[in-house]
Amino acid sequence: MIELAHVTKVYPTDTGEVRAVDDVSFTVDEGETLCLIGTSGSGKTTAMRMINRLEEPTTGTVRTGGRPVTEQDATMLRRSIGYVIQRGGLFPHMTVARNIGLLCELEGYETARTTSRVQELLDLVGLPPDTYQSRYPRELSGGQQQRVSVARALALDPPIVLMDEPFGALDPLTRRQLHREFLSLQDILDKTMVIVTHDMDEAFLLGDRIGVMDAGKMVQCGTADELRAAPANDFVRDLLEAATPEAPGA
Amino acid sequence: MRSPGPAALAALCAMLTAGPAAAADLVVGSKNFTENRILAEMMAQLIEAHTDLEVERRTNLGGTMVVFAALQSGDIDLYPEYTGTGWAIVLKRQGTRDALETYVTVAREYQARYGLIWLSPFGFENSYAIAVRDDVADRLSLRRISDLTPHLSTLRLGLSHEFLRREDGWPGLARAYQFPAAATPTGMEHGLAYEAIDSGRIDIVDTWTTDGKLARFDVTVLEDDHQFFPPYDCAPVIRQGTLAAHPEVGPLLARLAFKIDNRRMQRINALVEAEGLSFAAAAHRFLDEAGLLQAGAAAKSAPTPAAAPTPTGTPLAQLLLTHVWLTFLALLLAALGGIPLGLWLTRHPRFAGPVIGATGVIQTVPSLALLAFMIPIPGLGLGSRSAVLALFLYALLPIVRNTYTGVTEVDADIVDAARGMGLTDRQRLVLVELPLASRTIMAGIRTSAVIGIGIATLAAFIGAGGLGDPIITGLQLNDTAMVLRGAVPAALLAVVADVALGLVERRLAPPGT
Ligand SMILES: Nc1ncnc2c1ncn2[C@@H]1O[C@H](COP(=O)(O)OP(=O)(O)OP(=O)(O)O)[C@@H](O)[C@H]1O
Ligand SMILES: [Mg+2]
Numbered sequence: 001m002i003e004l005a006h007v008t009k010v011y012p013t014d015t016g017e018v019r020a021v022d023d024v025s026f027t028v029d030e031g032e033t034l035c036l037i038g039t040s041g042s043g044k045t046t047a048m049r050m051i052n053r054l055e056e057p058t059t060g061t062v063r064t065g066g067r068p069v070t071e072q073d074a075t076m077l078r079r080s081i082g083y084v085i086q087r088g089g090l091f092p093h094m095t096v097a098r099n100i101g102l103l104c105e106l107e108g109y110e111t112a113r114t115t116s117r118v119q120e121l122l123d124l125v126g127l128p129p130d131t132y133q134s135r136y137p138r139e140l141s142g143g144q145q146q147r148v149s150v151a152r153a154l155a156l157d158p159p160i161v162l163m164d165e166p167f168g169a170l171d172p173l174t175r176r177q178l179h180r181e182f183l184s185l186q187d188i189l190d191k192t193m194v195i196v197t198h199d200m201d202e203a204f205l206l207g208d209r210i211g212v213m214d215a216g217k218m219v220q221c222g223t224a225d226e227l228r229a230a231p232a233n234d235f236v237r238d239l240l241e242a243a244t245p246e247a248p249g250a
Numbered sequence: 251m252r253s254p255g256p257a258a259l260a261a262l263c264a265m266l267t268a269g270p271a272a273a274a275d276l277v278v279g280s281k282n283f284t285e286n287r288i289l290a291e292m293m294a295q296l297i298e299a300h301t302d303l304e305v306e307r308r309t310n311l312g313g314t315m316v317v318f319a320a321l322q323s324g325d326i327d328l329y330p331e332y333t334g335t336g337w338a339i340v341l342k343r344q345g346t347r348d349a350l351e352t353y354v355t356v357a358r359e360y361q362a363r364y365g366l367i368w369l370s371p372f373g374f375e376n377s378y379a380i381a382v383r384d385d386v387a388d389r390l391s392l393r394r395i396s397d398l399t400p401h402l403s404t405l406r407l408g409l410s411h412e413f414l415r416r417e418d419g420w421p422g423l424a425r426a427y428q429f430p431a432a433a434t435p436t437g438m439e440h441g442l443a444y445e446a447i448d449s450g451r452i453d454i455v456d457t458w459t460t461d462g463k464l465a466r467f468d469v470t471v472l473e474d475d476h477q478f479f480p481p482y483d484c485a486p487v488i489r490q491g492t493l494a495a496h497p498e499v500g501p502l503l504a505r506l507a508f509k510i511d512n513r514r515m516q517r518i519n520a521l522v523e524a525e526g527l528s529f530a531a532a533a534h535r536f537l538d539e540a541g542l543l544q545a546g547a548a549a550k551s552a553p554t555p556a557a558a559p560t561p562t563g564t565p566l567a568q569l570l571l572t573h574v575w576l577t578f579l580a581l582l583l584a585a586l587g588g589i590p591l592g593l594w595l596t597r598h599p600r601f602a603g604p605v606i607g608a609t610g611v612i613q614t615v616p617s618l619a620l621l622a623f624m625i626p627i628p629g630l631g632l633g634s635r636s637a638v639l640a641l642f643l644y645a646l647l648p649i650v651r652n653t654y655t656g657v658t659e660v661d662a663d664i665v666d667a668a669r670g671m672g673l674t675d676r677q678r679l680v681l682v683e684l685p686l687a688s689r690t691i692m693a694g695i696r697t698s699a700v701i702g703i704g705i706a707t708l709a710a711f712i713g714a715g716g717l718g719d720p721i722i723t724g725l726q727l728n729d730t731a732m733v734l735r736g737a738v739p740a741a742l743l744a745v746v747a748d749v750a751l752g753l754v755e756r757r758l759a760p761p762g763t
Contacts, residue, residue: 054670078672089667093685093760102681103671136762152671 002028002051002160002192007060009046020046022216023060028209030159033186033193034221035207037200037239042213044196045086048162051194052081064160079103082153082161082191086168088145090137090152096122097133100152107156121151124188126181143174154189163195167202179205200243212236274306276496279317279326284522284529285376285460285515289330291533293486293503299543300502309529314339321489322364328488328503331368332376334480336360336487338418346418349375349481360487367493369486369500370507374515376460377482378419381469386453394475396427398454407435408443408452411710411719418480419456426478437710437719442621459512462520505542570739573716576634576709577702580641585695588646592653592691593679602654609647617708620644637706637714644705645698652694656687689759696751703744707736717743 009021021043028034036044049055050062053074062069069077090099097118098105104114119129125147137145146166153161167175179202186193186206197203203210204224211221212235220232231237276297280290287309294305308326314335320326336356337343347355357368382392382405390401398405413419414437424433438446443455444463457464457471464471486503493500510518514536521532537543595602612620620640627636660683668678684691710718720736 049670052670054666075672075674078670081672083667083670085663085667085670087663089661089663089670091664091668091682093762095762106673106677138762149667 001030001063001065002194003061003063003066004047004050005061005063007047007050007057007062009043009050009055010058019216021050021057024213024216024218025060026211026218026221028192028194030192031190032208033191033195033206034209034211035203036194036196036211036213037198037203038213038219040198043216044213045164047213048164048194048196051160051162052078052083079107079156080158080160082156082158084146084149084153084161084163084166086165088137088149090145090148092137095134095136096127096140096148097129099137099148100155102152103155117155118151121154124154124185125151127151143170143178146170146178159192161191161193163193165196165198168198175202182206200239204243212239275303276328276492276499277306277308277326279320279329280307280309281314281317281329284462285519286330287529288518288522288532288536289372289484289486291529292506292537293328293330295530295533295537296502296506296542297499299537301496301498303496303499321366321487324489324491327492328486330372330484331487332482332484333368333371334377334482336368337480346480348477349483352481353483353485361490365490367488367490369488369503371483371485372506372510372515373508374460374510374512375481375483376458376515377474378413378479379457379459379474380423380454380472381447381457381464382454382472383447383450384468384470387470387472392470392472394473395423395478396475397472399427399429402429402433405433405454406452407433407454408438408446409435409454409456410440410443411437413456423478426476437715439710460515460519462516462523465513465516465520466524509540509542510536566735566739569715569717569719569736570743572634572714573703573706573718573740573743576637576641576714576716577699577706580638580702580706581645581695581699583638583642584645584649584698587642588649588694589653589691591646592650593657593684595650595654596657596683597675599658606647606651606654609643609650612643613647617644617705621708634709634714637709637716641702641706641709645702648694648697648701649691650694652690652697653687656690656694657683659690660686685760689755692751692755692758696748696755699747699751700744703740703747707740 004027005025007021007024008019011018011020024043024047026034036047038044046055050057051064051069053069053072056070064072064077064081091102094102097115100121101109101114101118104117109117118133122129122132127144127147132140132144132148137148140148146169150163150166153163167178170178183206195203195206197206207224209221209223210227212219212227212232214235220227220236227236228240231240278290278294278297280286290307290309294307297303298305308320314331317326317329317331318340321329333349333352333356334346337346337352341356341359343355346352353368353371360366360368380395380398382398386392386405390397392398392401409420414435415421420435423429436452440455440457443452444467446452447455447469448467455469457469459471486506488499488503518532518536521527521535522529527535591605595605615623617640620643621636623640627639657679664682664686665678668682673681706716707718707721709716710721717736717740720732721740
């Protein structure tokens with residue numbers, strides 16, 4: 001369970017302050033998936049990075065499992081939160097297997113256990129281990145790299161997973177396929193997740209609830225039906241209109 | 251004086267420097283060092299003042315064999331020479347005689363063999379000498395070279411490379427005076443030796459009796475009581491034909507005979523070397539003061555040093571080993587210090603500009619100056635410690651800079667992913683940033699190595715040895731073969747290091763990148 005309570009993040013810049021996140025509150029329940037959507041620069045990434053303490057809030061409190069994150073050890077906290085960054089961020093000098101298994105290694109898993117975990121995860125994200133485990137990231141397509149990133153985020157079986165536009169850079173066909181696989185994964189894994197997206201269809205498809213952000217504010221947060229029934233303002237209405245009437249693949 | 255060269259090279263140089271036959275009545279030549287050039291000016295000005303002859307100057311010729319060849323060929327008519335040089339270099343005589351016998355012998359042989367005439371000496375002797383710092387001389391009552399014998403194990407000797415090597419230098423001196431084997435002189439550049447003796451880092455230097463610096467530093471020249479140093483009385487040497495063609499010239503030059511003693515020559519040399527007068531102005535001042543521009547005169551005095559270059563030479567393997575060792579040690583220290591420093595800067599970036607800037611400033615200090623700075627530092631002094639420290643400082647910049655930039659240039663997404671997945675700062679550094687920066691860091695080490703191998707040749711200036719030894723001595727002795735004996739291995743070493751470290755660099759490069 002994730003809670004943000006009146007969280008504000010202000011960046012000082014040369015031209016003055018930027019309120020990247022402005023008094024945002026939301027909760028993601030155990031096993032629930034929240035999709036954050038909004039225009040570029042609306043504060044989605046910043047809000048998400050405060051959950052695993054890559055950024056510290058200027059004011060307000062972030063909690064996971066009921067405890068303020070600032071009271072938790074940053075390393076331990078981050079290892080309990082899987083994190084997929086936008087462009088994958090795979091380590092180019094490590095094989096696929098080492099990328100995925102690195103945290104297991106650091107957590108002191110025996111080699112055999114790490115190996116079997118890596119194979120399990122590669123199977124899970126649809127990459128046959130024998131073919132892929134000893135490749136380097138640059139020997140993979142963009143979609144394959146994205147899958148490895150997801151697998152790496154799941155290595156320690158964290159209760160929380162954060163994904164920042166995980167399917168953003170992919171072509172529509174690959175993206176659709178990954179969506180389908182992701183949905184079945186979600187069923188198996190039962191994680192608490194926050195997914196950042198630009199795409200309303202994706203938000204409807206993947207999210208139990210959707211949080212709409214604009215200019216650092218959380219404009220509206222609710223299920224697809226709640227949003228459709230009572231859009232909070234024109235911005236939400238515009239977003240809904242841009243979406244395909246009935247999300248495909250749902 | 252000091253500067254013969256192999257005959258073939260000399261002939262070539264003579265050809266290059268001789269040029270077309272002069273239109274002048276008389277051509278005065280000189281070697282390429284201060285004293286000789288001043289004396290040539292004196293002779294030229296004296297002749298110009300008292301005759302209508304048109305005098306041409308061809309001074310700054312590169313070494314004894316060059317000037318001698320020019321004199322024989324008639325490209326020049328006269329030049330100032332030293333009896334010891336004529337004895338050893340031109341006549342190739344072994345052993346030494348007293349000053350008079352040396353003079354008589356060279357005069358006779360030159361005339362018989364070459365038709366060249368030694369005129370009366372100027373009166374000074376430019377010979378090797380041993381000088382001690384005044385306070386040491388007073389404390390130990392040192393007046394003569396033989397007084398040194400009981401103190402040699404405690405006194406610090408900083409001797410020029412040439413002196414250390416020449417048979418008529420340290421090796422012969424130590425034998426003639428039966429110095430104990432415990433005496434271990436350090437080789438160093440003569441100019442730096444005075445600084446070192448002045449700052450108290452060494453007690454004894456070799457010098458020559460007309461060195462202008464003797465007047466400026468608080469040192470005492472010890473008497474050569476066993477008369478080991480060969481006599482180097484200086485006198486004009488002139489072509490017989492010139493004397494016949496211009497009979498007034500011989501008596502004119504005789505007016506300079508015995509007019510300049512050692513002290514006087516020291517002061518005249520200092521006019522140029524310390525006070526910045528031109529050769530011509532220094533010569534003119536002397537002639538004027540001595541009243542030689544109006545009438546005639548005569549006096550008496552002694553000679554100058556130069557001698558057979560008998561470089562015994564440290565074995566190449568040992569020079570190479572010293573060179574590699576100096577460079578390697580400095581490089582190792584620079585890597586051990588520079589990589590952590592560069593990494594620390596990535597965590598404290600506000601210091602990066604100033605620190606990298608400071609290491610850059612070090613690089614702009616001329617190598618020889620940096621070496622000289624080390625000498626007064628307690629615990630360093632002459633020798634390999636100073637050399638290693640100087641080389642270390644030079645090696646720092648490429649290593650620190652490449653470490654810093656190598657790490658900071660690691661893709662921000664990769665660093666972000668590493669932080670986000672919960673790597674500690676240390677794990678991120680060791681597992682991600684260092685491997686990805688390793689190629690850049692190694693390139694810095696490689697740059698430092700190649701620079702260091704070059705700069706290490708200068709270490710010989712402060713007595714640290716290495717391949718610079720034959721280079722420096724060769725330059726002083728005008729001996730190209732000896733210069734190459736150091737320069738070629740140094741260049742090869744740099745190439746080998748570059749290639750080898752390039753291979754390491756490629757091997758170190760992380761896979762998959
Ligand atoms: N480190 C920072 N320093 C200053 N301003 C920042 C910083 N990080 C983000 N911002 C600003 O905060 C605002 C929110 O940025 P954020 O990255 O959270 O947006 P986003 O919603 O994720 O946008 P996108 O969809 O383009 O990824 C932007 O105006 C951005 O310029
Ligand atoms: Mg973003």
